Amino acid sequence: MWQAGKRQASKAFNLYANIDILRPYFDVEPIQVRNRLMESMIPIRMINFPQKIAGELYGPLMLVFTMVAILLHGMKSSGTVIVEGTLMGTAIGTCFGYWLGVSSFIYFVAYLCNSQITMLQTLSLLGYGLFGHCIVLFITYNIHFHSLFYVFWLVIGGLSTLRMVAVLLSRTVGHTQRLIICGSITALHMFFLLYLHFAYHKVVEGILDTLDGQNMAPPFQRVARDLSLGPNSVLNVTLQALPAQSR
């Protein structure tokens, strides 16, 4: 009885202690979050001095949740059907997987390249980098223009990527190292946006194309191919036997 009570009490205590551990990462003012969101779109060309990265997780977490909601909207409007699994699970898995997975990867690369960055800062940097993605996806899931997406992809996605690149540049020393870390984060970040757009948008594009009716690609057709009846004796025998059977 005493043991059980003690365990209960220590568990409850641990829970509340853990909340206090979380506090510095989540306790922010709305105006701080707004400023950081703005700053995530403004690359600063100051690479001689390490730029500050706020180690805060409220903004990134909310951006990931927002992106889940936007992805769900995109999936619904494009009529995506996922055979094994659910839309909800896919959306949550994609967003959190990208955020946590790519952050860990970048942290690993940063470790190899000797960058001055902690895991917390990586999470925060990449999380705020998702703000551009959210804007682009939200607009282009609702307004279906191909060219609009590419412009947004380059401008807004590019700006948020540039911001991350600038921060990482300022915290890395050496040309090769800078090239490796910035190249990998740029490629991952930009292709993720492309993937998200086209993976859950294609169906609507297809419908639009068929509605236009002009630049519609001819559907795939089965075309009879010439069979070379040379050395393939089995095929020859079969081909000869078939008419005999049908008679």
Place this chain on the structure above:
Amino acid sequence: MQPPGPAVRLHSNSPPGDFTFVSSTEAEDLTGSIATPDVKLNLGGDFTKESTATTFLRQRGYGWLLEVEENDPEDNKPLLEELDIDLKDIYYKIRCVLMPMPSLGFNRQVVRDNPDFWGPLAVVLFFSMISLYGQFRVVSWIITIWIFGSLTIFLLARVLGGDVAYGQVLGVIGYSLLPLIVIAPALLVVGSFEIVSTILKLFGVFWAAYSAASLLVGEEFKTKKPLLIYPIFLLYIYFLSLYTGV
């Protein structure tokens, strides 16, 4: 009946209250006897006619296996009372959530200050029932989102300086699904008009989020209110998204 005699007795010339030992050789006969107490061993209930199995078990000392417990008077309470389900209370809370305007005169803080478990659970299960059509996996998702979404809100609320318990958050989030239940039949009717249904969905989510946020986001958050309102809003978007297709 005499007590079984110890060789100790009150000596006549010693001060009262003192025991002294007397030698048992010169003492008078100190024997006594204990009357057999009238105790019946009742190991197996009073069966008048016992089967061989019963006798066998009883002989081996396993007669207690066949005992039947008498009914406790506590067991006769109605089930609703036993499970702490107060239907009147739940009905009042439902009305509080559905009409979140302060001008209507409901004491809305009851939903927050006096959390119960069964009302929200019933609401969440009902919501999953109406979402069930054609998608069985939705039930587990709705319950998962309810529990973990409430946990997230609870942690954020604590971290941002609020003072709520997890049970309260769970209750408020669960009850505030009611507006979504209300707009669900309307969505069926206007489903073919995309603009109308979008507006209706937005209205439902805002209604639910307003209802929950007005209860959970108290004055203690000061300027940080939007930081907690936003995740609550997102949570109801997820719920609605689960309704329209998991």
